[in-house]
Amino acid sequence: MPATNQPRIGGLHLAAALPGAQAVGSRQVRVTGCTCDPRKVRPGDAFIAIDGPQGDDCRGVQLAAKRGAAAVVAERLLPIGATPQFLVEDARHAFGALCHALVGHPTASMPTIAVTGSLGKSAVAALASSIISHAGAQPSLSLGADTCLGSAAAAARWLADTMVSGATHAVVEASGTQLAAGALLGASLDAVCVTNLKADRGHGGQSPDAQRRQMLASLELLAPEGIAVLNADDPDCVRALAERDGPTVTFGVSPGADVSATLVERNASEQVFILHSGADSAAVRTEVIGDAHMQNCLAAAAIGLAYGADLTSIAAGIEAVRKLPNTMRPIRSGQGFPVFLDGARSPAALRGVLETAREVASGRVLCVASLNGETSLESSTVAAALSDQTYLIADNGPPRPGAPGRWFDDRFTALALALAVAEPGDCLVLAGHRADSRIEGLTEHEVVTTLLRQRGAQELQAARAA
Structure with missing residues (x-):
């Protein structure tokens, strides 16, 4: 991941960028870039000793000085000769601050919204971007598959480029792992939305509890007047709300939430619900179905309200998003039963998807996962509890002992069998889908569509023969 930031020509005074740092040597140091990788130091760069050398191992810092570092930023004094040092309490935070200073502090003039949480981040970010667009602004969107949050340096450069390209707002999805890596350090966020904190497994070496703490810590990146958008139905978010003094907008079905919704109708093709905010309301019709999607829409609506959008613009922005990455994406090829692609893998996500499938199925629920x-x-x-038949595939290692269900070695075999046995009235959920996965060079959507067409052709031939 990028660990270097090169600014516009001219650079800046390091003491001004890190006003709280203690200078050892000259304070009159001008830097033209920064990096935490000693191999990438260029003359005039500030080298940030993140994690610091251990014991007497100063080879990284010495290499940085040898390559022409104008100064070293570290958490303790290092034996590196005449190179000026700037001592800080937290080198990672200093790196983030310097990355943003070098590109002109883009978040100071371009409202930037971060969306984090255990589930629904990509969907909420995409919906919020659409709402902001329908309210007349020009947002730029970065989802988890993008590389803009690979590091603080990459994030700062992306935000600067986004602002130069004419964007009025930036909306970024931020995972707990990215936040733990310091990807948004140095940014001054205009809003942070926490979708929920239902983590039931860790990521990137972090425990679920550590993930939750990291996501809530993103609220510390808010500007002084920044807005927290919190889930009123989530216990951890409610606790964070009780401890927060700054502006906050809440969403959920709980009484008192600033934005709530009432479901009117749901079937396999669409759902209709009413958004409520105070005395105002607006109807929303979406092709993506399920309680989880309705909750994602509420989170995005709360972001829209935080920016002064009216409910009509919010509803239009939600309805404009016809499909979302890995979220109950329907596959229609003339078959007599609904088929949905979804990225659900965790117990909480699977429960939500399969409960929705049960709601719209008149027959069985079949689950490939x-x-x-x-x-x-x-x-x-x-x-197994929420499906009539399961077709399961284990990724990243074998299934745990005692795991129920029918297990397959590959996803294609499971898909083909489930599609072959599905009957009118059934609902087939293809969970654990990855948008970038390919089967014989085809996307999963293309594979399933092909299998459905083959099934339809065979049924037509059989009917003609009869």
């Missing part, structure tokens, strides 16, 4: 080996026992137990 690729599950992470480490949580396969919990996830497969949910799948």
Whole structure:
């Protein structure tokens, strides 16, 4: 991941960018870039010693000085000769601050919204971007698959480029892992939305509790007048709300939430619900169905309200998003039963998807699911409890002992069998879908569409023969 930031020509005074730093040597140091990788130091760069050398191992800092570092930023004094040093309490925070200073502090003049949480981040970010667009602004959107949050340096450069390109707002999805890596350090966020904190497994070496703490810590990146958008139905968010003094907008079905919704109708093709905010209301019709999607819409609506959008613009922005990455995406090829692609793998996500499937099915619920080996026992137990038939595939290791269900070695075989046995009235959920996965060079949507067409052709031939 990028660990270097090169600014516009001219650079800046390091003491001005890090006003709280203690200078050892000259304070009159001008830097033209920064990096935390000693191999990438260029003459005039500030080298940030993140994590610091251990014991007497100063080779990284010495290499940086040898390559022409104008100064070293560290958490303790290092034996590196005449190179000026700037001592700080937290080198990672200093790196983030310097990355943003070098590109002109883009978040100071371009409202930037971060969306974090255990579930629904991509959907909420995409919906919020659409709402902001329908309110007359020009947002730029970065989802988890993008690389803009690979590091603080990459994030600062992307935000600067986004502002130069004419964007009025930036909306970024931020995972707990990215936040833990310091990807948004140095940014001054205009709003942070926490979708929920239902983490039931860790990521990037972090425990679920550590993930939750990191997501809530993103609120500390808010500007003084920044707005927290919190889930009133989530216990951890409610606790954070009780401790917060700054502006806050809440969403959920709980009484008192600033934005709520009432479901009017739901079937396999669409759902209709009413958005409520105070005395105002607006109807929303979406092709993406399920309680989870309705909750995502509420989170995005709360972001819209925080920016002064009216409910009519918010509803239009939601309805303009016809499909979302890995979120109950319907596959229609003339078959007599609904088929949905969804990215659900965790127990909580699977439960939400399969409960929606049960709601719209008049027959059986069939579930094909690729599950992470480490949580396969919990996830497969949910799948078995809420489905009539399961077709399971273990990723990242074998299934845990005792994991229920029928297990397959590859996803294509499971898909083909489930599609072959599905009948009119059934609902087939293809969970654990990855948008970038390919089967024989085809996307999963293309593979399923092909299999459905083959099934339709065979049924037509059989009918003619009869």
